[in-house]
Amino acid sequence: MVLVRVLALVALLAGCRQSLFEAGGGGTQPDAALASTCPSPCVADLGGDFGKGQSAWRYLEDHRNRAWTAMTAAGDHAVGADPANTLTSCALHDAAACSMLPGAMLASSSGSAASADPAAELTFATNQVVQLDLGAYVATGASQTIRLYRNSREDVLFTTIADAGAVVTHSLTIDALAGDRLLVAVAPTGAGATDVGIQLFVSAAPASFPSTCQLALEFASDTGTTIHNSCGVELSSVDDATGAPTAGMVTGGPFAEQGRAGLLAANDYYQSAGNLDRMSDTTTQLWIKQTANVAGNPAWFISDLDLDNGGGLGIDVAQPAMGGSLIEALTCVTATPLDIEGVSGSYPEDHAWHFVRVVSSGGQLALCLDGQKVQSKPFGPLKTTYPPYIGKNVIWTPAGAFVDGAVDDVRVITGALPCD
Numbered sequence: 001m002v003l004v005r006v007l008a009l010v011a012l013l014a015g016c017r018q019s020l021f022e023a024g025g026g027g028t029q030p031d032a033a034l035a036s037t038c039p040s041p042c043v044a045d046l047g048g049d050f051g052k053g054q055s056a057w058r059y060l061e062d063h064r065n066r067a068w069t070a071m072t073a074a075g076d077h078a079v080g081a082d083p084a085n086t087l088t089s090c091a092l093h094d095a096a097a098c099s100m101l102p103g104a105m106l107a108s109s110s111g112s113a114a115s116a117d118p119a120a121e122l123t124f125a126t127n128q129v130v131q132l133d134l135g136a137y138v139a140t141g142a143s144q145t146i147r148l149y150r151n152s153r154e155d156v157l158f159t160t161i162a163d164a165g166a167v168v169t170h171s172l173t174i175d176a177l178a179g180d181r182l183l184v185a186v187a188p189t190g191a192g193a194t195d196v197g198i199q200l201f202v203s204a205a206p207a208s209f210p211s212t213c214q215l216a217l218e219f220a221s222d223t224g225t226t227i228h229n230s231c232g233v234e235l236s237s238v239d240d241a242t243g244a245p246t247a248g249m250v251t252g253g254p255f256a257e258q259g260r261a262g263l264l265a266a267n268d269y270y271q272s273a274g275n276l277d278r279m280s281d282t283t284t285q286l287w288i289k290q291t292a293n294v295a296g297n298p299a300w301f302i303s304d305l306d307l308d309n310g311g312g313l314g315i316d317v318a319q320p321a322m323g324g325s326l327i328e329a330l331t332c333v334t335a336t337p338l339d340i341e342g343v344s345g346s347y348p349e350d351h352a353w354h355f356v357r358v359v360s361s362g363g364q365l366a367l368c369l370d371g372q373k374v375q376s377k378p379f380g381p382l383k384t385t386y387p388p389y390i391g392k393n394v395i396w397t398p399a400g401a402f403v404d405g406a407v408d409d410v411r412v413i414t415g416a417l418p419c420d
Contacts, residue, residue: 035133035201036102036103037103037201038103038201038202038203039131039133039201039203040203041203041204042201042202042203042204043128043130043202043203043204044056044057044122044201044202045103045200045201045202046104046105046120046122046184046198046199046200046201046202047089047090047091047101047103047104047105047106047198047199047200048089048091048103050087050088050089050091050092050105051076051089051091051092056122056123057120057121057122058070058120058121058122058123059071059078059087059118059119059120059121060080060119060120060121061080061081061082061085061115061116061117061118061119062116062117062118062119062153062183062185062187063115063116064116064117064153064187066152066153066254066255068119068121069081069116071085071086071087071118076088076089076092076093080116080118081116082110082114082115082116084108084109084110084111084114084192085108085109085110085114085116085117085118086107086108086118087105087106087107087108087118087120088105088106089104089105089106090102090103090104090105090106090197091103093106093195095139095195095197096139096140096195097137097138097139097195097196097197098197100137100167100197101135101136101137101167101197101198101199103199103201104135104137104197104198104199105120105197105198105199105200106195106196106197106198107186107193107195107196107198108192108193108194108195108196109186109188109192109193109196110192111188111190111191111192111193112187112188112189112190114192117185117186117187117188118185118186119183119184119185119186120183120184120185121181121182121183122181122182122183122202123179123180123181123182124176124177124178124179124180124181124182125178126178127175127176127177127178127209127210127230128175128176128204128209129173129174129175129176129204129205129207129208129209129210129211130173130174130176130202130203130204130205131171131172131173131201131202131203131204131205132148132157132171132172132173132174132182132200132201132202133169133171133199133200133201133203134146134148134158134168134169134170134171134184134198134199134200135167135168135169135197135198135199135200136160136162136167136168136169136196136197136198136199137162137166137167137168137196137197138162138163138164138165138166138193138196138197139164139165139195139197140164140165141164141191141193141194142164142188142189142190142191142193143161143162143163143164143189143190144161144162144186144187144188144189144193144196145159145160145161145162145186145187145188145189146159146160146161146162146168146184146185146186146187146196146198147159147183147184147185147187148170148182148183148184148200149182149183149184149185150174150176150180150181150182150183151180151181151183151255151409152254152255152355153185153371154355154357154370154371155285155355155357155371155409156371156417156418156419156420157172157174157417157418158170158172158418159418159420161189162196173205173207173211173212174212175209175210175211175212175213175231175413177213177216177218177230178230179218179220182202184198184200186198210230210231210232212413212414212415213230213231213232213411213412213413213414214231214232214276214277214412214413214414215229215231215232215272215276215388215410215411215412216229216230216231216409216410216411217229217230217235217262217270217390217407217409217410217411218230218408218409219248219250219253219259219260219261219262219407219408220259220260224247224248225237225238225245225246225247225248226248227248227262227270229272232274233272233273233274234272234273235270235271235272235273235390236270236271236272236273237249237268237269237270238268238269238270238271239267239268240267240268240269240392241267242267246268248262248263248268248270249262249263249265249268250262250263251263251406253287253353253406253408253409254287254289254353254355254408254409260408261287261289261406261407261408262390262406262407262408262410263406264390264391264403264404264405264406264407265404265405268391269389269390269391269392269403270389270390270391271387271389271390272387272388272389273387274387275304275384275385275386275387276304276384276387276388276412277414278304278311278312278313278360278381278382278383278384279381279383280381280414281359281360281361281362281414281415281416282359282360282361282382282412282413282414282415282416283357283358283359283360283411283412283413283415283416283417284302284313284315284357284358284359284360284411284412285355285356285357285358285409285410285411285412285417286301286302286315286355286356286407286408286409286410286411287353287354287355287356287407287408287409288301288315288317288353288354288356288405288406288407289351289352289353289354289405289406289407290317290325290351290403290404290405291351291404291405291406292351292404292405293319293325293349294317294318294319294325294402295319296319297402298316298317298318298319298328298393298402299316299317299318299402299403299404299405300314300315300316300389300391300392300393300402300403301315301316301317301356301390301391301403301407302314302315302388302389302390302407302410303315303316303388303389303392303393303394304384304386304387304388304389304394305330305331305332305340305384305386305393305394306332306335306383306384306385306386306394307332307335307338307394308335308385309332309335309383309384309385310332310333310334310335311331311332311381311382311383311384311385312331312332312382312383312384312386312394313329313330313331313358313360313382313384314328314329314330314331314340314342314393314394315327315328315329315330315356315358316328316330316393317347324346324347324349325346325347325348325349326344326345326346326347327344327345327346327347327354327356327367327369327374328342328343328344328367329342329343329344329356329358329365329367330342331365331379331382333379341377341379342365342367342377342379343365343366343367343374343375343376343377344367344374344375345367345369345374345375347369351405353408354369354370355369355370355371356368356369357417357419359416359417359418359419360379360381360382360416361416362416363378363379363380364376364377364378364379365377365378365379365382366419368419368420371419371420372419372420373419373420388412390407390410391403391407
């Protein structure tokens with residue numbers, strides 16, 4: 001069966017998961033929902049934990065390119081290589097932000113022209129469902145961007161602009177995997193900042209893990225033919241030439257400091273025995289690396305396209321007739337006649353790692369590449385009767401695995417995360 005796609009090719013509009021470091025809105029009043037102390041059972045308290053010998057936080061400079069360097073202790077501050085980048089706590093200092101957010105960490109930065117931003121990192125030791133309660137306050141001066149993200153800036157959980165004199169608050173619940181790194185950073189868009197208050201409480205949510213996570217593949221500890229899914233049914237590594245299980249292969253991942261990624265070469269792909277629930281909002285994300293330019297058939301990185309009933313989602317890199325490469329997120333609109341449509345944008349042929357997030361929410365399908373929204377269009381629920389395949393489409397002609405590269409940190413969750 002030849003997969004036929006009816007798709008307008010629209011140009012782009014615009015491992016091992018240890019910590020990287022072993023050493024250690026609106027309104028003028030805080031939102032009523034924002035606690036003044038870390039809710040019980042508290043996992044971590046950004047400001048309250050500062051300076052404690054057993055603190056789970058790491059204090060660092062974020063170089064905005066998936067690279068971080070540890071700050072050094074200087075009295076009651078953590079100081080970066082850029083001495084204007086500092087972190088301290090309201091428990092140790094008085095600042096205007098402390099009257100608004102008594103439990104805050106205080107962050108100062110030298111501005112957008114600096115090579116790095118001040119940030120703090122928390123690494124989760126176990127799989128758990130956690131509630132994140134964030135507050136931010138800028139007393140005076142320029143507005144500041146506050147970023148809350150996981151593992152890399154592309155994997156954003158929440159971004160806000162904190163204007164002077166207004167408290168910004170936000171709460172969300174996430175399924176955190178063992179080894180996930182939660183990071184919060186001040187990323188100024190202009191002039192530097194002094195004593196920006198950031199309050200972040202991490203508490204255990206009253207839910208069993210996994211709560212929203214359906215698929216989480218890290219490839220860090222896989223052996224034999226089984227690919228571990230931290231959130232449910234395991235996957236198998238399969239040789240398409242024989243249809244038999246085969247030992248999975250690994251390669252270096254997108255982070256130099258973190259272990260392994262799943263290699264996709266020759267006839268290899270990964271197959272699940274369980275279907276994904278795509279009837280409500282879903283977020284599908286993964287790191288991809290295509291090590292050879294696509295020629296002819298697309299390279300399918302993940303697919304549960306339902307070619308019999310309509311629905312599902314496929315993410316591929318394709319080469320259109322006009323040349324270059326496209327990243328595509330496709331769904332089967334109708335099975336008879338076969339109609340595959342979706343969203344797309346240009347994809348760099350640099351054979352490097354890229355982060356892809358596809359969000360189905362509120363009747364819209366959005367494609368995001370490296371933390372930036374590429375395109376969105378109206379589409380209904382992505383219901384599917386097929387299990388997910390990694391490295392191939394559900395069916396295609398001719399046979400063979402089209403991905404020549406690797407994948408890492410493959411996740412599907414129930415719920416919508418932002419693109420940027």
